[in-house]
Amino acid sequence: MSRRNLLRGAAAGAGAVALPSLLAACGSGPGGDGKTITLGSNSSDPVPKKAFADAFSAYGKQSKDGRKIKVNTVDHNTFQENINRYLQGKPDSVFMWFAGYRMQFFAKKGLLHDISDNWAGYQGFSPALKAQSTGEDGKQYLTPYYYYPWAVFHRKSVFEQHGYQAPKTLDEYIALAKQMQKDKLVPIAFCDKDGWPAMGTFDYINMRSNGYEFHKNLMAGKEAWTDKRVKDVFDTWRSILPYCQPGANGRTWQEAATSLQKKQAGMAVFGLPHPGAQFPKGEQADIDFFPFPVINPEHGQDAVEAPIDGFLLAKKSKDLKNDKSLESAKDLLKWLATGKAEDIYLASDPNNIAVSDQADISKYSPLQKKAVELVSGAKQISQFLDRDTRPDFSSTVMIPAIQTFINKPKDVDGLVNSIERQKKTIFASED
Amino acid sequence: MSTPRRAARRGPRRFTRRDLAVLGVLLGIPILLDVAIVWGPTLASIVLSFTSWDGIGDIHWVGTKNYENLFTNYPQFWPAARHNLLWLAFLGLIATPFGLLLAVLIDRGVRFSRFYQSTLYMPVVLSLAVVGFIAQLVFSRDQGALNAILADTENPTDWLGDPDLNIWMILLAAAWRHTGYVMILYLAGLKAVDPSLKEAAAIDGASERQTFFRVVFPTLRPVNVIVGVITVIEALRAFDIVYAVNKGRNGLELLSVLVTDNIIGEASRIGFGSAIAVVLLLVSMGFVVTYLVQEIRGEKNR
Numbered sequence: 001m002s003r004r005n006l007l008r009g010a011a012a013g014a015g016a017v018a019l020p021s022l023l024a025a026c027g028s029g030p031g032g033d034g035k036t037i038t039l040g041s042n043s044s045d046p047v048p049k050k051a052f053a054d055a056f057s058a059y060g061k062q063s064k065d066g067r068k069i070k071v072n073t074v075d076h077n078t079f080q081e082n083i084n085r086y087l088q089g090k091p092d093s094v095f096m097w098f099a100g101y102r103m104q105f106f107a108k109k110g111l112l113h114d115i116s117d118n119w120a121g122y123q124g125f126s127p128a129l130k131a132q133s134t135g136e137d138g139k140q141y142l143t144p145y146y147y148y149p150w151a152v153f154h155r156k157s158v159f160e161q162h163g164y165q166a167p168k169t170l171d172e173y174i175a176l177a178k179q180m181q182k183d184k185l186v187p188i189a190f191c192d193k194d195g196w197p198a199m200g201t202f203d204y205i206n207m208r209s210n211g212y213e214f215h216k217n218l219m220a221g222k223e224a225w226t227d228k229r230v231k232d233v234f235d236t237w238r239s240i241l242p243y244c245q246p247g248a249n250g251r252t253w254q255e256a257a258t259s260l261q262k263k264q265a266g267m268a269v270f271g272l273p274h275p276g277a278q279f280p281k282g283e284q285a286d287i288d289f290f291p292f293p294v295i296n297p298e299h300g301q302d303a304v305e306a307p308i309d310g311f312l313l314a315k316k317s318k319d320l321k322n323d324k325s326l327e328s329a330k331d332l333l334k335w336l337a338t339g340k341a342e343d344i345y346l347a348s349d350p351n352n353i354a355v356s357d358q359a360d361i362s363k364y365s366p367l368q369k370k371a372v373e374l375v376s377g378a379k380q381i382s383q384f385l386d387r388d389t390r391p392d393f394s395s396t397v398m399i400p401a402i403q404t405f406i407n408k409p410k411d412v413d414g415l416v417n418s419i420e421r422q423k424k425t426i427f428a429s430e431d
Numbered sequence: 432m433s434t435p436r437r438a439a440r441r442g443p444r445r446f447t448r449r450d451l452a453v454l455g456v457l458l459g460i461p462i463l464l465d466v467a468i469v470w471g472p473t474l475a476s477i478v479l480s481f482t483s484w485d486g487i488g489d490i491h492w493v494g495t496k497n498y499e500n501l502f503t504n505y506p507q508f509w510p511a512a513r514h515n516l517l518w519l520a521f522l523g524l525i526a527t528p529f530g531l532l533l534a535v536l537i538d539r540g541v542r543f544s545r546f547y548q549s550t551l552y553m554p555v556v557l558s559l560a561v562v563g564f565i566a567q568l569v570f571s572r573d574q575g576a577l578n579a580i581l582a583d584t585e586n587p588t589d590w591l592g593d594p595d596l597n598i599w600m601i602l603l604a605a606a607w608r609h610t611g612y613v614m615i616l617y618l619a620g621l622k623a624v625d626p627s628l629k630e631a632a633a634i635d636g637a638s639e640r641q642t643f644f645r646v647v648f649p650t651l652r653p654v655n656v657i658v659g660v661i662t663v664i665e666a667l668r669a670f671d672i673v674y675a676v677n678k679g680r681n682g683l684e685l686l687s688v689l690v691t692d693n694i695i696g697e698a699s700r701i702g703f704g705s706a707i708a709v710v711l712l713l714v715s716m717g718f719v720v721t722y723l724v725q726e727i728r729g730e731k732n733r
Contacts, residue, residue: 084486084699109487193592193677247572249681250592255573392485392698400507403681407594421504426700 034324035067037332038317040086040095042079049073051349058344059335067328087111091314093329099132099308100383101219103142105390107135113313113320114139118330122337124358128381132308142310143333146342146352147381148272149306149371150200151289158185158263159288166290170208170236173293177243180266189265190244191256192406195399198248199385200305201240201269202402206233207303208295212380215303219389221427225420234405234412236295241409249403254278271307272371273351287367291374304378307387308355311336390426397422473712480705487699497706508707511684514598515714518605518685519666526606527662530613535643537614538621552615554608563675566604567591594682601683605672609665613658620654621647656726663718667711686711 039056043049052071060068072092079086083097087106097103106112112135119130119140133142152173158164162183167173177187192198207215210229217223218230245256245265257278259265268275275287291301311333319325335341339358346354347363353371354361361372375381386394401419405412446454483493501508533551537544554562569576570590578587591597624647632642670687673679679688686707693704 081696083697088487111487193681195678195680247587247589247592249594249677250572250589250597255571259573391696392693392700395696395698396692396700400680404506407681418506422506425500425504 034319034322034328035065037067037069037094037325037328038092038319039069039071039311039332040079040092040314041071041073042076042096044073044075044079047349047351051345051347054348055336055341055345059332059341062335063331065328065331067331069332087314088316091317093313093317093319093325094311094332095314096309097142097312098383098387099142099144099310100387101389102383102387102391103133103312104135107137107139107141111315112141113315113326114141115143115313115330115333116140118143118333118337121334124339124356125337126357126376128378129308129355132381132383133310142308142312143337144308144310144355145336146345146354147306147308147375148352149304149374150204150269150271150384151291151304151371151374152267152293153260153270153275153287153289154267155260155263155283155286156288157286158266164266167293169294174240174243177240177266181243185263186245186259186265187243187267188240188245189256189260189268190248191251191253192248192403193250193252195395195403196384196386197253197256197270198402198406199394199398200271201237202233203305203382203385203388204269204292205236205295206230207305207380207382208292208299208301209233209236210296211299212303212382215382216388219385221389221393221423225416225423230416231412234409234415237405238409238412241406248406272353272367276351276367284365284367289367289370302379303382304375304380305382305384306375306378307384308381309352310355393423393426397426476705476708476712479702480709482702484701485699486701493702497703500703501706501710505689507684507689510682511686511689512710514684515667515669515686517598518602518669519663521602522606522609522662522666523659526609527613527658529606530610530658531617533610534614534617534621538618548614548618552611555611555615557608558671559605559608559669560671560675562604562608563601563672566601566672567676570600591676592681597676597682601672601676605665605669609662612661616654616658616661617651620651624650660722663722667715667718686714 041049041052043052056069056071074082083106086095088111097106103112116139119133122143125144129144130140133140133144135141154164159166162179164176164179165172167176180187190198203215206218209232214223214229218225223230245251245259248256253270253274254277256265256268257270257275260268260275261279261283269292276284279287291304294300313320313326313329313333320329337356339354339356339360342354342356342359343363346352346359350365350368353364353368353375357376361369364372382388385398389398397419401415405415479490480497481492481494482490483497484490533547537548541547557565567575572578572587572589572592575590577590578584581588589596590600628646628650629642632646637645668687669685670679670691673683673685673688674691677683679685679692690704690708690711692698693700693707698704
């Protein structure tokens with residue numbers, strides 16, 4: 001017994017890892033024949049859960065070898081918080097996770113199975129998608145399934161009523177905000193109680209000002225947060241803050257989306273599913289969006305923030321040691337990578353859009369079609385601040401930092417110095 | 432073996448082998464459990480607090496770096512420590528005396544005292560996490576009941592989002608529950624006070640106030656000890672209410688939340704989180720040791 005196992009055993013006693021080991025226990029389901037594929041799912045919300053169930057049963061039906069999927073669904077947040085221990089314990093063969101740095105982090109730790117051979121046969125995926133599915137070693141680890149772009153959302157009827165035009169540049173955006181104030185609207189619905197929604201605004205200002213490459217390097221810890229370019233981001237943000245709903249740190253995204261729905265607020269930076277979830281069915285068609293405005297013409301509107309969810313193989317899964325099971329798992333990924341498989345999912349969850357350009361978009365809502373245009377026209381696709389960097393950095397440093405900025409927008413120097421100091425200690429712990 | 436001979440033998444041989452075996456098992460199991468689920472993890476935390484373990488890779492020793500980092504380079508740490516102490520002070524100096532006051536009033540038999548008693552005790556059956564959800568319904572800026580009652584729509588107060596304000600609102604919510612808890616304990620204590628003591632004090636011409644502070648309160652000493660212990664425990668283990676409200680961020684930081692954020696969450700800074708846990712352990716030990724010393728002294732004097 002090594003020292004690490006001993007410590008781990010002690011920690012298990014504390015119950016610190018009791019939950020993940022329970023999760024893992026679910027994973028040791030039937031196997032043997034190599035035809036049952038275990039799949040760990042974080043889709044605990046009813047809509048996606050049902051949509052996935054549809055997709056998985058469709059896989060079972062089309063499989064000529066009688067393969068089927070056994071799904072272990074775990075509450076979304078629990079799954080996310082325990083992913084570390086889940087992947088080291090007894091994970092399911094296939095599991096759902098996110099693209100980008102968050103995936104690369106685990107790939108580097110040797111917890112993911114290389115699926116480059118699968119990728120050689122995939123069709124209908126853009127180079128940007130491939131880049132987001134690739135680890136630092138150049139091998140592919142993720143099969144993307146859907147994404148949900150972020151943009152500035154608003155109500156068509158409000159824009160028509162006041163004769164507003166979608167702004168193209170930051171100046172126009174601020175001018176529009178001023179006009180909305182005159183019309184007794186809160187220009188921008190704003191929320192950050194949960195800690196993450198405001199990250200979308202930060203990412204967009206950063207990518208519009210400094211470009212995607214800088215965003216990527218900053219998130220990977222390769223650029224200094226004390227850099228003038230980062231301070232510029234906060235300065236720009238401060239110039240928008242007077243038009244944002246005050247008290248953002250006490251407001252959930254549901255409340256912010258509700259104020260947009262009630263026509264109290266004019267616009268909001270959100271992901272595709274967020275306004276949809278708070279608008280009643282009859283008003284869904286009234287949702288519209290425009291891409292985040294241009295700040296630096298050099299970068300234009302090249303980058304689109306569009307988090308990608310997909311499927312991966314867990315290296316530590318016992319079943320994958322069996323060649324037959326491995327083949328089954330890879331067969332499942334191949335099927336999930338087809339446009340048809342994505343169509344089945346999106347038929348019951350219209351808040352996302354398919355990644356494959358072979359997916360059938362004829363049944364999409366006008367909003368979804370517009371979202372497809374947005375991402376297919378993007379030169380780069382970013383994930384989200386908390387998916388493009390180390391999880392320990394985003395949750396323990398960036399969430400409090402952005403909330404501090406919202407409370408005290410003037411002390412940017414103190415803020416970036418504090419972020420940089422903490423970043424150094426966290427990124428230094430890398431092996 | 433006859434009885435007189437056995438009585439003559441003193442010391443360890445009083446027990447037969449079987450007695451020893453039974454004792455050994457009965458004492459041994461709890462001791463083993465205690466070591467395995469209390470002391471083992473405690474020691475593991477202390478050991479891990481000197482490493483930079485992330486839960487995946489190998490363990491690297493980093494000496495006291497986690498602690499240096501914690502004290503100088505973690506903006507949430509000092510606020511969290513202050514909030515824990517504030518929690519203790521608020522419960523100890525405001526909520527607990529208030530509970531005592533209510534108990535005394537109810538004990539004197541004010542009208543509808545049973546009604547007050549059950550109303551005030553009601554929140555105690557709720558988990559603090561539930562109290563947190565209720566607090567959000569009341570204090571939310573846009574949709575909360577309090578701002579609706581105040582009809583404050585122009586520039587509503589952000590009870591839970593303003594970091595200078597929210598800790599007080601949460602303390603109020605926590606005290607709402609704590610007061611009822613304390614009240615019930617004191618009510619039980621007051622019922623046990625011998626009425627003849629009060630009569631004697633009245634005959635001696637003591638005022639109500641004098642009777643309470645000189646006669647009744649001192650006889651409540653055992654209850655005071657229990658209430659004191661409960662208050663300290665409640666203050667140090669405070670977690671669920673702030674976690675339910677906003678995950679313990681933006682003015683609601685607590686040491687327990689920082690431990691969770693670093694260890695249980697996706698962050699997995701197990702070494703760093705352990706260092707925070709050790710700080711919390713030391714603070715708790717301070718109170719536990721003081722309490723034990725007092726108790727042991729009290730035993731001797733009795």
